[in-house]
Amino acid sequence: MVRATTERSKEGYHHGNLRVALLASAREMLETQGVAALKLRAITRQVGVSPMAVAPHFGNLCGLLTALATQGFEELAHAIKTGKARSLKDAGLAYIYFAIRNPGLFTLMFRGDAIDRSDPAFAGAAGDSFALLGTWAATSGKAAGFAPQIAEAVMWGKVHGLAILAIDGLLTPLVQATDPHIDLEQFLEQALDYMKAATSG
Amino acid sequence: MVRATTERSKEGYHHGNLRVALLASAREMLETQGVAALKLRAITRQVGVSPMAVAPHFGNLCGLLTALATQGFEELAHAIKTGKARSLKDAGLAYIYFAIRNPGLFTLMFRGDAIDRSDPAFAGAAGDSFALLGTWAATSGKAAGFAPQIAEAVMWGKVHGLAILAIDGLLTPLVQATDPHIDLEQFLEQALDYMKAATSG
DNA sequence: CTGTCATATTTACATTGTAAAGATTACTGT
DNA sequence: ACAGTAATCTTTACAATGTAAATATGACAG
Structure with missing residues (x-):
């Protein structure tokens, strides 16, 4: 449930700055567990968001x-x-x-x-x-x-x-x-x- | 249904030289379609064998x-x-x-x-x-x-x-x-x- | 307030690798 | 020649992956 930064407006349906949060989470996972661990579900789980939440910002994995x-x-x-x-x-x-x-x-x-x-x-x-x-x-x-x-x-x-x-x-x-x-x-x-x-x- | 070499004894349950056939098939697929195409099911399908046939020879993918x-x-x-x-x-x-x-x-x-x-x-x-x-x-x-x-x-x-x-x-x-x-x-x-x-x- | 739209979720599905159990054939010792 | 054993291959079942489609939620402009 890492929300990445504290600049989030509120806890709610909309994340606020999900794009940078996803990038930060993916990067952390990338350096700690390697590129093979860069699964979509793992990244989104760490941010506390559903897998398809990447779609509006990045399209896909x-x-x-x-x-x-x-x-x-x-x-x-x-x-x-x-x-x-x-x-x-x-x-x-x-x-x-x-x-x-x-x-x-x-x-x-x-x-x-x-x-x-x-x-x-x-x-x-x-x-x-x-x-x-x-x-x-x-x-x-x-x-x-x-x-x-x-x-x-x-x-x-x-x-x-x-x-x-x-x-x-x-x-x-x-x-x-x-x-x-x-x-x-x-x-x-x-x-x-x-x-x-x-x-x- | 590429059987790789012609040295097969018979058509049947046992392939005969499946190890080299799998390696050859995987290598061909590797050079023609890249490493991302090296899926277990694709390799075994090309040889005409079930996916789990790799187990006795290589353990796993x-x-x-x-x-x-x-x-x-x-x-x-x-x-x-x-x-x-x-x-x-x-x-x-x-x-x-x-x-x-x-x-x-x-x-x-x-x-x-x-x-x-x-x-x-x-x-x-x-x-x-x-x-x-x-x-x-x-x-x-x-x-x-x-x-x-x-x-x-x-x-x-x-x-x-x-x-x-x-x-x-x-x-x-x-x-x-x-x-x-x-x-x-x-x-x-x-x-x-x-x-x-x-x-x- | 209300309509609009970006954002996030849910559901469903095709595909992946493989563990477990069973079927088939080869091989070995007598 | 023939039984027993072991290696080989198949089948089935399952957990996990990414994503298309439909839905829900909330932000924001008028």
Whole structure:
């Protein structure tokens, strides 16, 4: 019976701000129990509302998840922007840190079979984030004879791959083998430093 | 009513080689309709068998998908091995090419909520593939002052990220912007060449 | 107050995976 | 060859999912 915020006008038939309450509940459930637990009935039960109450606000479950993913991309864009204001490395770190600090949300943002990528709001938010990565790659290191899109893909692939592997827990053995006292975030920061220092084939 | 192979002894109550038939049917359905279409009832219907026929062979749907993912890691390890026999770049290309040529399978292999990672056969096959990547990174470029696990993570993250982005269709705009006549595989090969040539931060 | 409309509920239904029990066939030991 | 055992597959039944359709509720403008 979590009513999400206290700003509700009254207890009654109409919730008042059900849209944000549903998003908040879904997001909490997403991070505590994973994307597999994102069932419509579970979300609405936690808010104290009937399952079909999502219809006026999101249409259906897919719409709710798409709105949540959209919110995720907006936050990701903001994180990259503020990171890039400091340094190029921080922009990459912002991408990775956002992913491992919001693992469920980040996973949902790239799950094409759970969300509706043709949704205008989602496409806009995702496009904004991707465009930021493009400018990031443009101002970063280049190599002669390669299209800028190649640089952008490599840049993006690096941070995205590390983020996904970290979320899936596949880096933890490597982290512990490096130093049992080290943190995952510290490990990833070293990885970004390594990328700058080494030429890697 | 696809009976998968012709090696069936008789038409009858017992299928004969249902295990491989189910795996083949699931894999075909995986690549033609995506991981979201991997429903138990759809798979068994295509083989012409009742849904609960998976029980003796795989236990349940999760067991079937885990066996399929295990098979995928075995094939991936083989692809990396034969690629590494030629060059380091080919080892990376083998990883990426396997992913984009078996997009559904590759996606399934890393979907922790659809498979059982504690399954011994799966853990063994996945571990073998990951170990190969470790030796790959060890023989690749290094940088002073960094643990070998850092190099391994970066290496793995690069190819994994590009593979995931390519499967999700997020690289196609970049590919077309580069050259409308270019192929995705050619684009990715250039990306690997770029990684060798450029120092990237 | 009254009509209108967005909001939320209720009911019903098709679909999912699977536990339990039964039917069918293969295999093994004598 | 033949009985007994075990593996394989089917049937039935059930809980849980998302949602279409119809209904109820309340907010709000006139």
